[in-house]
Amino acid sequence: MAExxxxxxxxxxxxxxxxxHLKLYGDSQLVINQLLDLYEVRKPQLLSYHNYTKxxxxxxxxxxxxxxxxxxxxxxxxxxKLASILSMTDKxxxxxxxxxxxxxxxxxxxxxxxxxxxxxxx
Numbered sequence: 001m002a003e004x005x006x007x008x009x010x011x012x013x014x015x016x017x018x019x020x021h022l023k024l025y026g027d028s029q030l031v032i033n034q035l036l037d038l039y040e041v042r043k044p045q046l047l048s049y050h051n052y053t054k055x056x057x058x059x060x061x062x063x064x065x066x067x068x069x070x071x072x073x074x075x076x077x078x079x080x081k082l083a084s085i086l087s088m089t090d091k092x093x094x095x096x097x098x099x100x101x102x103x104x105x106x107x108x109x110x111x112x113x114x115x116x117x118x119x120x121x122x
Contacts, residue, residue: 002081003028004049011056020061025068032067 003026014022026032033039034050035057041050057063 001046001049003031004046004053006082007031007053008049008056011053011060015056015059022060022062023064023066025066027068029067032065035065 007024007026010024011022030039034041034046035053041047
């Protein structure tokens with residue numbers, strides 16, 4: 001259910017932002033295949049989530065879905081949990097999400113080891 005909730009959360013943001021072309025990655029192969037109509041939705045409690053997700057996808061122009069294994073995407077899992085928590089509140093909450101560091105690290109791994117060794121010998 002959290003996967004559908006996170007997807008709905010993202011799709012609603014895309015609809016509000018009038019984004020017409022999306023490429024969505026999900027770690028739930030079941031949900032991705034259900035949305036691609038490769039699997040049927042068997043759990044009645046997921047049917048309303050599925051139908052609403054399909055409706056949101058229909059409002060957008062071009063939506064691609066791709067399965068990304070959970071081990072390869074810890075960020076997707078964290079965002080799914082975050083979306084399910086946020087959906088439980090009536091307050092409007094804005095959370096900036098940064099995918100990558102803006103400032104590159106000062107040291108490479110090798111330089112960092114050298115720096116630590118120099119500190120230990122001082």
